Amino acid sequence: MNKIDKRLHFLLGKVKEECKKVKELSDYELKNKTLEFKERLNNGETTDDLLPEAFAVCCETDYRVLGMFPYDVQILGGIALHLCYLCEMNTGEGKTLTATMPMYLNGLTQKSSILVTANEYLAIRDAEEMGQVYKFLGLSVKAGVKRDTNEKLDNDSKKDVYNADIVYTTHGALGFDYLLNNLVQSKEDRFMRDFYYVIIDEADSVLLDSASMPLVISGSPRVQSNLYGITDFFVTTLVEDVHYEIEDKKVWLTNKGIEYAKRYFRIENLYSKDTFNKLGYKAKINTHTT
Structure with a gap:
Protein backbone atom coordinates (compact mmCIF):
# COMPACT_ATOMS: atom_id res chain seq x y z
CA MET A 1 0.00 0.00 0.00
CA ASN A 106 -16.31 22.60 0.75
CA GLY A 107 -19.74 24.22 0.67
CA LEU A 108 -19.20 25.05 4.35
CA THR A 109 -16.60 27.63 3.31
CA GLN A 110 -19.37 29.73 1.67
CA LYS A 111 -17.08 30.13 -1.32
CA SER A 112 -17.58 28.87 -4.87
CA SER A 113 -18.13 25.08 -4.80
CA ILE A 114 -19.17 23.73 -8.20
CA LEU A 115 -19.82 20.30 -9.65
CA VAL A 116 -19.37 20.23 -13.43
CA THR A 117 -21.02 17.41 -15.34
CA ALA A 118 -21.50 16.45 -18.97
CA ASN A 119 -25.13 17.37 -19.67
CA GLU A 120 -28.11 19.40 -18.48
CA TYR A 121 -30.16 16.39 -17.41
CA LEU A 122 -27.54 15.19 -14.92
CA ALA A 123 -26.88 18.69 -13.57
CA ILE A 124 -30.57 19.34 -12.91
CA ARG A 125 -31.29 15.84 -11.59
CA ASP A 126 -28.36 15.85 -9.17
CA ALA A 127 -29.06 19.40 -7.98
CA GLU A 128 -32.62 18.37 -7.14
CA GLU A 129 -31.98 14.93 -5.66
CA MET A 130 -28.70 15.57 -3.83
CA GLY A 131 -29.89 19.09 -3.05
CA GLN A 132 -32.24 17.57 -0.47
CA VAL A 133 -29.18 16.60 1.57
CA TYR A 134 -27.56 20.04 1.41
CA LYS A 135 -30.81 21.84 2.21
CA PHE A 136 -31.41 19.57 5.21
CA LEU A 137 -28.00 20.66 6.48
CA GLY A 138 -28.66 24.35 5.84
CA LEU A 139 -26.67 24.90 2.65
CA SER A 140 -28.05 26.45 -0.53
CA VAL A 141 -27.85 24.63 -3.87
CA LYS A 142 -28.64 25.72 -7.42
CA ALA A 143 -28.50 24.33 -10.95
CA GLY A 144 -26.72 26.50 -13.51
CA VAL A 145 -28.82 25.22 -16.41
CA LYS A 146 -32.53 25.02 -17.32
CA ARG A 147 -34.60 22.13 -18.64
CA ASP A 148 -35.81 24.32 -21.46
CA THR A 149 -32.66 25.12 -23.45
CA ASN A 150 -34.44 28.14 -24.95
CA GLU A 151 -34.89 29.66 -21.49
CA LYS A 152 -31.95 31.91 -20.72
CA LEU A 153 -30.82 33.16 -17.33
CA ASP A 154 -30.31 36.91 -16.99
CA ASN A 155 -27.45 38.41 -14.98
CA ASP A 156 -29.45 38.62 -11.74
CA SER A 157 -30.49 34.99 -12.06
CA LYS A 158 -26.91 33.92 -12.77
CA LYS A 159 -25.70 35.89 -9.76
CA ASP A 160 -28.26 34.06 -7.62
CA VAL A 161 -26.99 30.74 -8.98
CA TYR A 162 -23.30 31.40 -8.41
CA ASN A 163 -23.90 32.87 -4.95
CA ALA A 164 -25.26 29.50 -3.80
CA ASP A 165 -23.06 27.39 -1.54
CA ILE A 166 -23.16 24.55 -4.08
CA VAL A 167 -23.74 24.73 -7.84
CA TYR A 168 -24.40 21.89 -10.28
CA THR A 169 -23.80 22.86 -13.91
CA THR A 170 -22.36 21.68 -17.22
CA HIS A 171 -18.97 22.40 -18.78
CA GLY A 172 -20.69 24.21 -21.64
CA ALA A 173 -22.76 26.49 -19.41
CA LEU A 174 -19.77 27.20 -17.17
CA GLY A 175 -17.56 28.01 -20.17
CA PHE A 176 -20.05 30.45 -21.63
CA ASP A 177 -20.76 32.01 -18.23
CA TYR A 178 -17.04 32.55 -17.68
CA LEU A 179 -16.81 34.31 -21.04
CA LEU A 180 -19.91 36.44 -20.46
CA ASN A 181 -18.72 37.34 -16.97
CA ASN A 182 -15.61 38.86 -18.56
CA LEU A 183 -17.58 40.79 -21.19
CA VAL A 184 -19.84 42.82 -18.90
CA GLN A 185 -19.94 46.60 -19.19
CA SER A 186 -19.11 47.20 -15.50
CA LYS A 187 -17.89 45.19 -12.52
CA GLU A 188 -21.33 45.52 -10.92
CA ASP A 189 -22.68 43.30 -13.69
CA ARG A 190 -20.35 40.42 -12.87
CA PHE A 191 -22.24 37.39 -11.58
CA MET A 192 -19.52 34.81 -10.88
CA ARG A 193 -17.39 34.49 -7.79
CA ASP A 194 -13.73 33.46 -7.87
CA PHE A 195 -13.34 29.72 -8.35
CA TYR A 196 -12.59 27.87 -5.10
CA TYR A 197 -13.46 24.18 -5.40
CA VAL A 198 -14.65 22.30 -8.50
CA ILE A 199 -15.42 18.62 -9.06
CA ILE A 200 -15.43 17.57 -12.72
CA ASP A 201 -17.64 14.59 -13.43
CA GLU A 202 -16.69 12.52 -16.50
CA ALA A 203 -13.32 14.28 -16.45
CA ASP A 204 -12.04 12.39 -19.50
CA SER A 205 -14.98 13.61 -21.57
CA VAL A 206 -14.96 17.19 -20.29
CA LEU A 207 -11.20 17.79 -20.28
CA LEU A 208 -10.20 15.70 -23.30
CA ASP A 209 -13.06 14.96 -25.69
CA SER A 210 -14.65 18.39 -25.30
CA ALA A 211 -11.41 20.34 -25.04
CA SER A 212 -11.33 20.92 -28.79
CA MET A 213 -14.67 22.75 -28.62
CA PRO A 214 -14.74 26.55 -28.59
CA LEU A 215 -16.69 26.39 -25.33
CA VAL A 216 -13.36 25.96 -23.57
CA ILE A 217 -12.12 29.46 -22.82
CA SER A 218 -8.34 29.72 -22.96
CA GLY A 219 -8.17 32.70 -20.60
CA SER A 220 -5.52 34.78 -22.41
CA PRO A 221 -5.71 36.95 -24.32
CA ARG A 222 -9.09 38.00 -23.01
CA VAL A 223 -11.71 39.79 -25.03
CA GLN A 224 -11.99 43.38 -23.88
CA SER A 225 -15.58 44.33 -23.10
CA ASN A 226 -15.49 47.59 -25.15
CA LEU A 227 -14.04 45.83 -28.20
CA TYR A 228 -16.60 43.07 -27.91
CA GLY A 229 -19.43 45.54 -28.48
CA ILE A 230 -17.63 47.15 -31.41
CA THR A 231 -16.87 43.77 -32.99
CA ASP A 232 -20.41 42.56 -32.45
CA PHE A 233 -21.74 45.62 -34.29
CA PHE A 234 -19.19 45.16 -37.07
CA VAL A 235 -20.51 41.67 -37.80
CA THR A 236 -24.06 43.00 -38.19
CA THR A 237 -22.89 45.41 -40.93
CA LEU A 238 -21.37 42.71 -43.14
CA VAL A 239 -23.19 41.92 -46.38
CA GLU A 240 -23.28 38.35 -47.66
CA ASP A 241 -21.65 37.81 -51.07
CA VAL A 242 -20.02 41.24 -50.72
CA HIS A 243 -17.99 41.06 -47.54
CA TYR A 244 -18.23 37.33 -46.89
CA GLU A 245 -19.31 34.02 -48.38
CA ILE A 246 -20.65 30.87 -46.72
CA GLU A 247 -19.13 27.58 -47.82
CA ASP A 248 -19.48 24.20 -46.07
CA LYS A 249 -21.00 25.94 -43.02
CA LYS A 250 -17.92 28.18 -42.76
CA VAL A 251 -17.81 31.94 -43.19
CA TRP A 252 -15.05 33.31 -45.43
CA LEU A 253 -14.17 36.97 -45.71
CA THR A 254 -13.80 38.20 -49.28
CA ASN A 255 -11.11 40.67 -50.32
CA LYS A 256 -13.67 43.45 -49.93
CA GLY A 257 -14.54 42.10 -46.50
CA ILE A 258 -10.89 42.13 -45.44
CA GLU A 259 -10.39 45.69 -46.64
CA TYR A 260 -13.61 46.73 -44.93
CA ALA A 261 -12.46 45.15 -41.63
CA LYS A 262 -9.09 46.91 -41.87
CA ARG A 263 -10.80 50.28 -42.36
CA TYR A 264 -13.35 49.60 -39.63
CA PHE A 265 -10.77 48.65 -36.99
CA ARG A 266 -8.12 51.05 -38.37
CA ILE A 267 -5.47 48.37 -38.69
CA GLU A 268 -3.00 47.52 -41.45
CA ASN A 269 -2.86 43.73 -41.12
CA LEU A 270 -5.96 41.84 -39.99
CA TYR A 271 -3.99 38.67 -39.30
CA SER A 272 -0.93 40.02 -37.48
CA LYS A 273 0.00 38.91 -33.97
CA ASP A 274 -0.53 42.46 -32.67
CA THR A 275 -4.07 42.48 -34.05
CA PHE A 276 -4.75 39.11 -32.45
CA ASN A 277 -3.65 40.41 -29.04
CA LYS A 278 -5.49 43.70 -29.44
CA LEU A 279 -8.86 42.30 -30.49
CA GLY A 280 -8.56 39.11 -28.46
CA TYR A 281 -9.75 36.82 -31.26
CA LYS A 282 -10.93 33.47 -29.99
CA ALA A 283 -11.71 32.03 -33.40
CA LYS A 284 -9.88 31.96 -36.70
CA ILE A 285 -11.09 34.43 -39.31
CA ASN A 286 -11.06 32.67 -42.67
CA THR A 287 -9.92 34.35 -45.88
CA HIS A 288 -11.45 33.66 -49.27
CA THR A 289 -10.08 35.34 -52.37
CA THR A 290 -12.64 36.36 -54.98
Whole structure:
Protein backbone atom coordinates (compact mmCIF):
# COMPACT_ATOMS: atom_id res chain seq x y z
CA MET A 1 0.00 0.00 0.00
CA ASN A 2 1.53 3.34 -1.09
CA LYS A 3 1.48 6.60 0.88
CA ILE A 4 -1.65 7.90 -0.84
CA ASP A 5 -3.60 4.70 -0.15
CA LYS A 6 -2.46 4.75 3.49
CA ARG A 7 -3.61 8.33 3.88
CA LEU A 8 -6.99 7.62 2.28
CA HIS A 9 -7.62 4.54 4.45
CA PHE A 10 -6.46 6.37 7.56
CA LEU A 11 -9.02 9.11 6.91
CA LEU A 12 -11.65 6.47 6.10
CA GLY A 13 -11.10 5.01 9.57
CA LYS A 14 -11.52 8.47 11.12
CA VAL A 15 -14.77 9.05 9.22
CA LYS A 16 -16.21 5.71 10.34
CA GLU A 17 -15.33 6.49 13.95
CA GLU A 18 -17.21 9.78 13.68
CA CYS A 19 -20.16 8.03 11.99
CA LYS A 20 -20.76 6.06 15.19
CA LYS A 21 -21.05 9.31 17.18
CA VAL A 22 -23.17 11.14 14.64
CA LYS A 23 -25.66 8.28 14.48
CA GLU A 24 -26.85 9.16 17.98
CA LEU A 25 -27.68 12.80 17.10
CA SER A 26 -31.23 14.02 16.62
CA ASP A 27 -32.19 15.71 13.34
CA TYR A 28 -31.96 19.07 15.08
CA GLU A 29 -28.47 18.33 16.42
CA LEU A 30 -27.38 17.00 13.04
CA LYS A 31 -28.51 20.18 11.26
CA ASN A 32 -26.75 22.35 13.83
CA LYS A 33 -23.44 20.70 12.96
CA THR A 34 -23.29 22.94 9.89
CA LEU A 35 -23.32 26.09 12.04
CA GLU A 36 -20.65 24.55 14.29
CA PHE A 37 -18.43 23.70 11.32
CA LYS A 38 -18.76 27.20 9.82
CA GLU A 39 -17.83 28.74 13.15
CA ARG A 40 -14.78 26.52 13.46
CA LEU A 41 -13.68 27.45 9.94
CA ASN A 42 -14.01 31.14 10.85
CA ASN A 43 -11.85 30.48 13.93
CA GLY A 44 -8.97 29.11 11.89
CA GLU A 45 -9.63 25.41 11.30
CA THR A 46 -9.38 24.10 7.74
CA THR A 47 -11.59 21.84 5.67
CA ASP A 48 -8.95 19.12 6.08
CA ASP A 49 -9.35 19.44 9.86
CA LEU A 50 -13.11 19.06 9.57
CA LEU A 51 -13.11 16.25 7.01
CA PRO A 52 -13.80 13.24 9.31
CA GLU A 53 -16.65 14.94 11.17
CA ALA A 54 -18.17 16.69 8.14
CA PHE A 55 -18.07 13.52 6.05
CA ALA A 56 -19.74 11.60 8.89
CA VAL A 57 -22.49 14.21 9.14
CA CYS A 58 -23.07 14.02 5.39
CA CYS A 59 -23.10 10.20 5.43
CA GLU A 60 -25.76 10.16 8.14
CA THR A 61 -27.80 12.80 6.30
CA ASP A 62 -27.53 10.81 3.06
CA TYR A 63 -29.11 7.92 4.95
CA ARG A 64 -31.84 9.90 6.71
CA VAL A 65 -32.85 11.97 3.67
CA LEU A 66 -32.15 9.64 0.73
CA GLY A 67 -32.18 6.25 2.44
CA MET A 68 -28.63 5.54 1.22
CA PHE A 69 -25.59 5.28 3.51
CA PRO A 70 -22.31 5.58 1.55
CA TYR A 71 -20.19 2.43 1.29
CA ASP A 72 -16.51 2.50 2.20
CA VAL A 73 -15.52 2.79 -1.47
CA GLN A 74 -17.74 5.86 -1.82
CA ILE A 75 -16.28 7.48 1.28
CA LEU A 76 -12.79 6.75 -0.07
CA GLY A 77 -13.81 8.31 -3.38
CA GLY A 78 -15.13 11.40 -1.58
CA ILE A 79 -11.88 11.77 0.37
CA ALA A 80 -9.86 11.43 -2.85
CA LEU A 81 -11.99 14.10 -4.56
CA HIS A 82 -11.54 16.50 -1.66
CA LEU A 83 -7.78 15.97 -1.79
CA CYS A 84 -7.88 16.81 -5.52
CA TYR A 85 -6.98 13.37 -6.80
CA LEU A 86 -8.30 11.97 -10.06
CA CYS A 87 -10.80 9.36 -8.92
CA GLU A 88 -12.05 6.55 -11.16
CA MET A 89 -15.28 4.81 -10.20
CA ASN A 90 -17.08 2.18 -12.24
CA THR A 91 -20.68 2.51 -13.32
CA GLY A 92 -22.93 1.52 -10.44
CA GLU A 93 -20.49 2.46 -7.68
CA GLY A 94 -22.47 5.60 -6.90
CA LYS A 95 -20.51 8.65 -8.06
CA THR A 96 -23.45 10.96 -7.42
CA LEU A 97 -23.71 10.01 -3.75
CA THR A 98 -19.92 10.05 -3.43
CA ALA A 99 -19.81 13.71 -4.45
CA THR A 100 -22.17 14.82 -1.66
CA MET A 101 -19.44 14.46 0.97
CA PRO A 102 -16.71 16.70 -0.55
CA MET A 103 -19.35 19.11 -1.90
CA TYR A 104 -20.85 19.51 1.57
CA LEU A 105 -17.42 19.92 3.20
CA ASN A 106 -16.31 22.60 0.75
CA GLY A 107 -19.74 24.22 0.67
CA LEU A 108 -19.20 25.05 4.35
CA THR A 109 -16.60 27.63 3.31
CA GLN A 110 -19.37 29.73 1.67
CA LYS A 111 -17.08 30.13 -1.32
CA SER A 112 -17.58 28.87 -4.87
CA SER A 113 -18.13 25.08 -4.80
CA ILE A 114 -19.17 23.73 -8.20
CA LEU A 115 -19.82 20.30 -9.65
CA VAL A 116 -19.37 20.23 -13.43
CA THR A 117 -21.02 17.41 -15.34
CA ALA A 118 -21.50 16.45 -18.97
CA ASN A 119 -25.13 17.37 -19.67
CA GLU A 120 -28.11 19.40 -18.48
CA TYR A 121 -30.16 16.39 -17.41
CA LEU A 122 -27.54 15.19 -14.92
CA ALA A 123 -26.88 18.69 -13.57
CA ILE A 124 -30.57 19.34 -12.91
CA ARG A 125 -31.29 15.84 -11.59
CA ASP A 126 -28.36 15.85 -9.17
CA ALA A 127 -29.06 19.40 -7.98
CA GLU A 128 -32.62 18.37 -7.14
CA GLU A 129 -31.98 14.93 -5.66
CA MET A 130 -28.70 15.57 -3.83
CA GLY A 131 -29.89 19.09 -3.05
CA GLN A 132 -32.24 17.57 -0.47
CA VAL A 133 -29.18 16.60 1.57
CA TYR A 134 -27.56 20.04 1.41
CA LYS A 135 -30.81 21.84 2.21
CA PHE A 136 -31.41 19.57 5.21
CA LEU A 137 -28.00 20.66 6.48
CA GLY A 138 -28.66 24.35 5.84
CA LEU A 139 -26.67 24.90 2.65
CA SER A 140 -28.05 26.45 -0.53
CA VAL A 141 -27.85 24.63 -3.87
CA LYS A 142 -28.64 25.72 -7.42
CA ALA A 143 -28.50 24.33 -10.95
CA GLY A 144 -26.72 26.50 -13.51
CA VAL A 145 -28.82 25.22 -16.41
CA LYS A 146 -32.53 25.02 -17.32
CA ARG A 147 -34.60 22.13 -18.64
CA ASP A 148 -35.81 24.32 -21.46
CA THR A 149 -32.66 25.12 -23.45
CA ASN A 150 -34.44 28.14 -24.95
CA GLU A 151 -34.89 29.66 -21.49
CA LYS A 152 -31.95 31.91 -20.72
CA LEU A 153 -30.82 33.16 -17.33
CA ASP A 154 -30.31 36.91 -16.99
CA ASN A 155 -27.45 38.41 -14.98
CA ASP A 156 -29.45 38.62 -11.74
CA SER A 157 -30.49 34.99 -12.06
CA LYS A 158 -26.91 33.92 -12.77
CA LYS A 159 -25.70 35.89 -9.76
CA ASP A 160 -28.26 34.06 -7.62
CA VAL A 161 -26.99 30.74 -8.98
CA TYR A 162 -23.30 31.40 -8.41
CA ASN A 163 -23.90 32.87 -4.95
CA ALA A 164 -25.26 29.50 -3.80
CA ASP A 165 -23.06 27.39 -1.54
CA ILE A 166 -23.16 24.55 -4.08
CA VAL A 167 -23.74 24.73 -7.84
CA TYR A 168 -24.40 21.89 -10.28
CA THR A 169 -23.80 22.86 -13.91
CA THR A 170 -22.36 21.68 -17.22
CA HIS A 171 -18.97 22.40 -18.78
CA GLY A 172 -20.69 24.21 -21.64
CA ALA A 173 -22.76 26.49 -19.41
CA LEU A 174 -19.77 27.20 -17.17
CA GLY A 175 -17.56 28.01 -20.17
CA PHE A 176 -20.05 30.45 -21.63
CA ASP A 177 -20.76 32.01 -18.23
CA TYR A 178 -17.04 32.55 -17.68
CA LEU A 179 -16.81 34.31 -21.04
CA LEU A 180 -19.91 36.44 -20.46
CA ASN A 181 -18.72 37.34 -16.97
CA ASN A 182 -15.61 38.86 -18.56
CA LEU A 183 -17.58 40.79 -21.19
CA VAL A 184 -19.84 42.82 -18.90
CA GLN A 185 -19.94 46.60 -19.19
CA SER A 186 -19.11 47.20 -15.50
CA LYS A 187 -17.89 45.19 -12.52
CA GLU A 188 -21.33 45.52 -10.92
CA ASP A 189 -22.68 43.30 -13.69
CA ARG A 190 -20.35 40.42 -12.87
CA PHE A 191 -22.24 37.39 -11.58
CA MET A 192 -19.52 34.81 -10.88
CA ARG A 193 -17.39 34.49 -7.79
CA ASP A 194 -13.73 33.46 -7.87
CA PHE A 195 -13.34 29.72 -8.35
CA TYR A 196 -12.59 27.87 -5.10
CA TYR A 197 -13.46 24.18 -5.40
CA VAL A 198 -14.65 22.30 -8.50
CA ILE A 199 -15.42 18.62 -9.06
CA ILE A 200 -15.43 17.57 -12.72
CA ASP A 201 -17.64 14.59 -13.43
CA GLU A 202 -16.69 12.52 -16.50
CA ALA A 203 -13.32 14.28 -16.45
CA ASP A 204 -12.04 12.39 -19.50
CA SER A 205 -14.98 13.61 -21.57
CA VAL A 206 -14.96 17.19 -20.29
CA LEU A 207 -11.20 17.79 -20.28
CA LEU A 208 -10.20 15.70 -23.30
CA ASP A 209 -13.06 14.96 -25.69
CA SER A 210 -14.65 18.39 -25.30
CA ALA A 211 -11.41 20.34 -25.04
CA SER A 212 -11.33 20.92 -28.79
CA MET A 213 -14.67 22.75 -28.62
CA PRO A 214 -14.74 26.55 -28.59
CA LEU A 215 -16.69 26.39 -25.33
CA VAL A 216 -13.36 25.96 -23.57
CA ILE A 217 -12.12 29.46 -22.82
CA SER A 218 -8.34 29.72 -22.96
CA GLY A 219 -8.17 32.70 -20.60
CA SER A 220 -5.52 34.78 -22.41
CA PRO A 221 -5.71 36.95 -24.32
CA ARG A 222 -9.09 38.00 -23.01
CA VAL A 223 -11.71 39.79 -25.03
CA GLN A 224 -11.99 43.38 -23.88
CA SER A 225 -15.58 44.33 -23.10
CA ASN A 226 -15.49 47.59 -25.15
CA LEU A 227 -14.04 45.83 -28.20
CA TYR A 228 -16.60 43.07 -27.91
CA GLY A 229 -19.43 45.54 -28.48
CA ILE A 230 -17.63 47.15 -31.41
CA THR A 231 -16.87 43.77 -32.99
CA ASP A 232 -20.41 42.56 -32.45
CA PHE A 233 -21.74 45.62 -34.29
CA PHE A 234 -19.19 45.16 -37.07
CA VAL A 235 -20.51 41.67 -37.80
CA THR A 236 -24.06 43.00 -38.19
CA THR A 237 -22.89 45.41 -40.93
CA LEU A 238 -21.37 42.71 -43.14
CA VAL A 239 -23.19 41.92 -46.38
CA GLU A 240 -23.28 38.35 -47.66
CA ASP A 241 -21.65 37.81 -51.07
CA VAL A 242 -20.02 41.24 -50.72
CA HIS A 243 -17.99 41.06 -47.54
CA TYR A 244 -18.23 37.33 -46.89
CA GLU A 245 -19.31 34.02 -48.38
CA ILE A 246 -20.65 30.87 -46.72
CA GLU A 247 -19.13 27.58 -47.82
CA ASP A 248 -19.48 24.20 -46.07
CA LYS A 249 -21.00 25.94 -43.02
CA LYS A 250 -17.92 28.18 -42.76
CA VAL A 251 -17.81 31.94 -43.19
CA TRP A 252 -15.05 33.31 -45.43
CA LEU A 253 -14.17 36.97 -45.71
CA THR A 254 -13.80 38.20 -49.28
CA ASN A 255 -11.11 40.67 -50.32
CA LYS A 256 -13.67 43.45 -49.93
CA GLY A 257 -14.54 42.10 -46.50
CA ILE A 258 -10.89 42.13 -45.44
CA GLU A 259 -10.39 45.69 -46.64
CA TYR A 260 -13.61 46.73 -44.93
CA ALA A 261 -12.46 45.15 -41.63
CA LYS A 262 -9.09 46.91 -41.87
CA ARG A 263 -10.80 50.28 -42.36
CA TYR A 264 -13.35 49.60 -39.63
CA PHE A 265 -10.77 48.65 -36.99
CA ARG A 266 -8.12 51.05 -38.37
CA ILE A 267 -5.47 48.37 -38.69
CA GLU A 268 -3.00 47.52 -41.45
CA ASN A 269 -2.86 43.73 -41.12
CA LEU A 270 -5.96 41.84 -39.99
CA TYR A 271 -3.99 38.67 -39.30
CA SER A 272 -0.93 40.02 -37.48
CA LYS A 273 0.00 38.91 -33.97
CA ASP A 274 -0.53 42.46 -32.67
CA THR A 275 -4.07 42.48 -34.05
CA PHE A 276 -4.75 39.11 -32.45
CA ASN A 277 -3.65 40.41 -29.04
CA LYS A 278 -5.49 43.70 -29.44
CA LEU A 279 -8.86 42.30 -30.49
CA GLY A 280 -8.56 39.11 -28.46
CA TYR A 281 -9.75 36.82 -31.26
CA LYS A 282 -10.93 33.47 -29.99
CA ALA A 283 -11.71 32.03 -33.40
CA LYS A 284 -9.88 31.96 -36.70
CA ILE A 285 -11.09 34.43 -39.31
CA ASN A 286 -11.06 32.67 -42.67
CA THR A 287 -9.92 34.35 -45.88
CA HIS A 288 -11.45 33.66 -49.27
CA THR A 289 -10.08 35.34 -52.37
CA THR A 290 -12.64 36.36 -54.98
